[in-house]
Amino acid sequence: xxxxxxxxxxxxxxxxxxxxxxxxxxxxxxxxxxxxxxxxxxxxxxxxxxxxxxxxxxxxxxxxxxxxxxxxxxxxxxxxxxxxxxxxxxxxxxxxxxxxxxxxxxxxxxxxxxxxxxxxxxxxxxxxxxxxxxxxxxxxxxxxxxxxxxxxxxxxxxxxxxxxxxxxxxxxxxxxxxxxxxxxxxxxxxxxxxxxxxxxxxxxxxxxxxxxxxxxxxxxxxxxxxxxxxxxxxxxxxxxxxxxxxxxxxxxxxxxxxxxxxxxxxxxxxxxxxxxxxxxxxxxxxxxxxxxxxxxxxxxxxxxxxxxxxxxxxxxxxxxxxxxxxxxxxxxxxxxxxxxxxxxxxxxxxxxxxxxxxxxxxxxxxxxxxxxxxxxxxxxxxxxxxxxxx
Amino acid sequence: xxxxxxxxxxxxxxxxxxxxxxxxxxxxxxxxxxxxxxxxxxxxxxxxxxxxxxxxxxxxxxxxxxxxxxxxxxxxxxxxxxxxxxxxxxxxxxxxxxxxxxxxxxxxxxxxxxxxxxxxxxxxxxxxxxxxxxxxxxxxxxxxxxxxxxxxxxxxxxxxxxxxxxxxxxxxxxxxxxxxxxxxxxxxxxxxxxxxxxxxxxxxxxxxxxxxxxxxxxxxxxxxxxxxxxxxxxxxxxxxxxxxxxxxxxxxxxxxxxxxxxxxxxxxxxxxxxxxxxxxxxxxxxxxxxxxxxxxxxxxxxxxxxxxxxxxxxxxxxxxxxxxxxxxxxxxxxxxxxxxxxxxxxxxxxxxxxxxxxxxxxxxxxxxxxxxxxxxxxxxxxxxxxxxxx
Numbered sequence: 001x002x003x004x005x006x007x008x009x010x011x012x013x014x015x016x017x018x019x020x021x022x023x024x025x026x027x028x029x030x031x032x033x034x035x036x037x038x039x040x041x042x043x044x045x046x047x048x049x050x051x052x053x054x055x056x057x058x059x060x061x062x063x064x065x066x067x068x069x070x071x072x073x074x075x076x077x078x079x080x081x082x083x084x085x086x087x088x089x090x091x092x093x094x095x096x097x098x099x100x101x102x103x104x105x106x107x108x109x110x111x112x113x114x115x116x117x118x119x120x121x122x123x124x125x126x127x128x129x130x131x132x133x134x135x136x137x138x139x140x141x142x143x144x145x146x147x148x149x150x151x152x153x154x155x156x157x158x159x160x161x162x163x164x165x166x167x168x169x170x171x172x173x174x175x176x177x178x179x180x181x182x183x184x185x186x187x188x189x190x191x192x193x194x195x196x197x198x199x200x201x202x203x204x205x206x207x208x209x210x211x212x213x214x215x216x217x218x219x220x221x222x223x224x225x226x227x228x229x230x231x232x233x234x235x236x237x238x239x240x241x242x243x244x245x246x247x248x249x250x251x252x253x254x255x256x257x258x259x260x261x262x263x264x265x266x267x268x269x270x271x272x273x274x275x276x277x278x279x280x281x282x283x284x285x286x287x288x289x290x291x292x293x294x295x296x297x298x299x300x301x302x303x304x305x306x307x308x309x310x311x312x313x314x315x316x317x318x319x320x321x322x323x324x325x326x327x328x329x330x331x332x333x334x335x336x337x338x339x340x341x342x343x344x345x346x347x348x349x350x351x352x353x354x355x356x357x358x359x360x361x362x363x364x365x366x367x368x369x370x371x372x373x374x375x376x377x378x379x380x381x382x383x384x385x386x387x388x389x390x
Numbered sequence: 391x392x393x394x395x396x397x398x399x400x401x402x403x404x405x406x407x408x409x410x411x412x413x414x415x416x417x418x419x420x421x422x423x424x425x426x427x428x429x430x431x432x433x434x435x436x437x438x439x440x441x442x443x444x445x446x447x448x449x450x451x452x453x454x455x456x457x458x459x460x461x462x463x464x465x466x467x468x469x470x471x472x473x474x475x476x477x478x479x480x481x482x483x484x485x486x487x488x489x490x491x492x493x494x495x496x497x498x499x500x501x502x503x504x505x506x507x508x509x510x511x512x513x514x515x516x517x518x519x520x521x522x523x524x525x526x527x528x529x530x531x532x533x534x535x536x537x538x539x540x541x542x543x544x545x546x547x548x549x550x551x552x553x554x555x556x557x558x559x560x561x562x563x564x565x566x567x568x569x570x571x572x573x574x575x576x577x578x579x580x581x582x583x584x585x586x587x588x589x590x591x592x593x594x595x596x597x598x599x600x601x602x603x604x605x606x607x608x609x610x611x612x613x614x615x616x617x618x619x620x621x622x623x624x625x626x627x628x629x630x631x632x633x634x635x636x637x638x639x640x641x642x643x644x645x646x647x648x649x650x651x652x653x654x655x656x657x658x659x660x661x662x663x664x665x666x667x668x669x670x671x672x673x674x675x676x677x678x679x680x681x682x683x684x685x686x687x688x689x690x691x692x693x694x695x696x697x698x699x700x701x702x703x704x705x706x707x708x709x710x711x712x713x714x715x716x717x718x719x720x721x722x723x724x725x726x727x728x729x730x731x732x733x734x735x736x737x738x739x740x741x742x743x744x745x746x747x748x749x750x751x752x753x754x755x756x757x758x759x760x761x762x763x764x765x766x767x768x769x770x771x772x773x774x775x776x777x778x779x780x
Contacts, residue, residue, distance in 0.1 A: 030743065064745030067738070145666055192731075199732050225730035227743065228773070274664030274676065276535055277688040286664060289679065289686045296680040298667040340615035341582075342589055348457070353420065353617065355454030383618070 015092055021045035022090045022117040023221075024074035028052065028065040031219035032233030035059060037114035045117065081120070081222050086195055089127060090118035097127040100240045106265040109258070112233050116219045119237070122195040125163070125186045125215035127241070133163040133188070134307055135242035135263070137235075137256040138172025139249040139281050146172060146249035146281060149273055151179035153246065156300035158185020162307070165190065165242045167234065168203050168216075172248045172256070177206060181213075190241065191218040192226035192234040199226050217241070235259040243307040244269035247294060250284035257284050260294060269306040270294040331356065335364045336373060336383070344380035405482055411435035412480045412507040413611075414464035418442070418455040421609035422623030425449060427504035435507065471510070471612050476585055479517060480508035487517040490630045496655040499648070502623050506609045509627070512585040515553070515576045515605035517631070523553040523578070524697055525632035525653070527625075527646040528562025529639040529671045536562060536639035536671060539663055541569035543636065546690035548575020552697070555580065555632045557624065558593050558606075562638045562646070567596060571603075580631065581608040582616035582624040589616050607631070625649040633697040634659035637684060640674035647674050650684060659696040660684040721746065725754045726763060726773070734770035 006014075022045045029036045039048050039058060051058045052065060053072070078088055089095045103115040121127060134157055136150060154164045154176040164180035164187045167173040173189075180187035187210060191199065195216045198204035210216050219237060220230050235255070239245055239262035247270065250256040260270045272294035275282030288294035297303050328336060338353035338361075339345070345353075351361040365381055368374045375384045396404075412435045419426045429438050429448060441448045442455060443462070468478055479485045493505040511517060524547055526540060544554045544566040554570035557563040558579045570577035577600060581589065585606045588594035600606050609627060610620050625645070629635055629652035637660065640646040650660045662684035665672030678684035687693050718726060728743035728751075729735070735743075741751040755771055758764045765774050 064742075067742035145668070149667060201732075225733050225735065227728060227730055229727040231731075273667055274672075274679075274686070276666055277539060277663055278535070282664075283688070286686055286688050289664075290688070290692065296664070296676055296686065298673070298676050298680070302680065337619040338617060340617055341621075342591075343615050345615065352454075352457035 017046050018044070018092070019088065019090050019118070020074045020078065021049040023078055023088050024049050024072060026117045026219070027074070027077060027221050028068045028072070029061075030227075030229050030233070031116060032112035032114070032229070032236065034108055034111060034113055035061065036117070040117065077221065084196065084222070085122060086222055087121045088118055089121055091115070095121070095126050095128045097130065097241055099130075099133075099242075100237070102266050103236060103240050106236075106262070109232075109236070109261060109265065112229070112236065115240070116233075116237065118219075120195045120218050120220070120222060121215055122217075123211045123215040124213065125188060127188075127215065127217065130163045130165075130186075130188065130241065131161050132304075132307055133165045133242045134303060135238045135245040135259065136164055136166040136172060136176030137238065137245055137247055137250070137259040138176075139251060139254055139256060140169045140171040140173075141251070141281060142171035142175065142249045143275075143279060143281055145275060145279070147175035149275075150175035150248040151182070153248070153273070153300055153303065154179030154185075154187075155183035157303060158183030158187070160300060160304055161185070162304070163188060165238055167191070167238065168199070168207060170200060170202070174203065174206065175248075177210065177214075181209070187214045188241065189214070189216050190234055190238045191216060192220065192230035194218055194220050194222040194224040196222045197225070231255065232258060236262045239263040239266055239268070242268070244271060244303070246271045246273065246297065246303060247285050247288060248273045249275060249279075249281040250288075251281050252283045252287065254284045257288065260288055264293055271297040271303055271306060273297060331360075332364055332368060335361055336368060339365075339368075339374050340382050342382065344377045344382040346380040350381060407436050408434070408482070409478065409480050409508070410464045410468065411439040413468055413478055414439050414462060416507045416609070417464070417467060417611050418458045418462070419451075420617075420619050420623070421506060422502035422504070422619070422626065424498055424501060424503055425451065426507070430507065467611065474586065474612070475512060476612055477511045478508055479511055481505070485511070485516050485518045487520065487631055489520075489523075489632075490627070492656050492658075493626060493630045496626075496652070499622075499626065499651060499655065502619070502626065505630070506623075506627065508609075510585045510608050510610070510612060511605055512607075513601045513605040514603065515578060517578075517605065517607065520553045520555075520576075520578065520631065521551055522694075522697055523555045523632045524693060525628045525635040525649065526554060526556040526562060526566030527628065527635055527637055527640070527649040528566075529641060529644055529646060530559045530561040530563075531641070531671060532561035532565065532639045533665075533669060533671055535665060535669070537565035539665075540565035540638040541572070543638070543663070543690055543693070544569030544575075544577075545573035547693060548573030548577070550690060550694055551575070552694070553578060555628055557581070557628065558589070558597060558600075560590060560592070564593065564596065565638075567600065567604075571599070577604045578631065579604070579606050580624055580628045581606060582610065582620040584608055584610050584612040584614040586612045587615070621645065622648060626652045629653040629656055629658070632658070634661060634693070636661045636663065636687065636693060637675050637678060638663045639665060639669075639671040640678075641671050642673045642677065644674045647678065650678055654683055661687040661693055661696060663687060721750075722754055722758060725751055726758060729755075729758075729764050730772050732772065734767045734772040736770040740771060 100115045150172045158180040166176045168189045177187045195218045235258045245263040263270045272285040272289045338350045347362045348358045351358040540562045548570040554577045556566045567577045583589045585608045625648045635653040653660045662675040662679045728740045737752045741748040
């Protein structure tokens, strides 16, 4: 939107012009096109659109959009979409998720990048209000381990108040959405096709549910088919809409790593859930963690610590069960350390090892035996089973 | 050893005195005792021993060692041990592993630390000549996954020329030794008891084998029983003898983490093999990786890269199988990106999306179809199965 000197009504009118121009340009071009983003930043959406409509070839764009200009009718597109309950959301709209603005500063990936001209939204969840959104990405060929972990993690995060953001693929995406629903949390699917399309077809019911209870988001206009470039552009939206990205299972060079890359470019946390090193579907995740591109996470509290507001979620240090030995006084501890593990020793030998008097040690040994830490055999004392090496 | 002005014979004689004094002190005190280490550094081993023998209470030590002084006879101890084939190795000896000297600079752990006064060695492998030694530590309650991974990793490292260093416990220790033997590599067991003792008893045959083909090392004198303090002190030797430590499975607060801590204090790499997040025996490893105390490793090449001489071992970046798409020219790539994933599109529509001429696109589509990347249906073209999202 170009600068304006008018009052609020003029502002509002100019914003409407900008919204429609963005909708039109979005229909004419492919998502994530850096050239279009640069021209919009330079000229504003309305002027770029006017130039193209006037048959002026701006930076070689006309060739690419010529065919689509024929069916150009943004007012009709918007009206039709709104009748179906879809919202067109652009920067400056109350619903615009400002988290996407960070894409403007992020290093573009290959030929794609920048914030979208706008996004199409279907479903009651408003993008602006997403509470601690966490992206889930991962393999379509997920293992049972992967889908179990994704479902459980998403459910716990949803229960803790996080919105789950994912694609709509089979495997990890599906598991994350189902987990979020099980955790009674809203969930957002970001698609590479129009928000009115069910891809993959087997997720029609899942998408219908999200359309009624969550949100379906796409940069592609309603009716658009999924293409490779739209998948790649979509991945940056998943990253852009979320505070951080959890990768559950991803083979080497998996498409899921693309979303992880975007998250890193946005300087937001990438989190990897490890798996068996014998599983090919965990190779990509392990490589992310190994190279420092992702932080290892194993449970919801660790995710919350990374994506939450500082100090809001604190991970309790993981401790083993408190052990009797933790409550020993220094003298008792010294005696325990002097008691043999295997062959029993008499108390005078233990006393020498501990550097304490025999009488004193005998009393301490009796106390320790009552607590199950040492045991007395005919020939002397030794540590009770399992008390030695841990 | 105190400074000397004499020739080589005097040097050698003084070294013999120092060796025996260290042997005697080692028998009188417990391993890793910081007070003893400090006094030896200040006075030298012979003077400290003389003072104790003369019944002088140096820094309160006399009380602790009084009982053991009665049976004090280092010459006899050494002679008996050597007759059994055990070697007593101290700083300045040709076999002394200088890697242990780093313990002098390491931050002590609790009340333990510093280099040992000397170590007992049994078996043909000489400690000074260990080639790229790698420590394996982990849970005694290892899972099949853990022991399988430890065995395989140790075998591959042994095959690559690394010496495996571990304890002699059941679980990961045992798996590492057996893997190293399978990989035809020497393997070193570091014990908390004397090198002549089999602890645990079920590893008697394994230890016998190591005594004949590898090395068994202990700071405790022959005949000594394992105690908790000796296990803790032993852990620092495992770390000290190795270029890095691999943790395969370790529950939260496992003793294996103690060796990992020592390795970090020595500024050497700690490497963690991840496992399923649903497995309690991997919790400690995951925590090490999560907090940056360990680097995630999944295979031998990654361990070699971390412990090897710089540039000696290079990890090939893990890549998926090369795909047809990797060999596309830019125009082909652009067409592929414009082809829908699900519902086929006619070639003129694909041409518009790609921003290329229809004729040109038709030719490219035919080429791509021959390579199996796209498929032609009656109503148009779409990507072949599986070619879209990855």
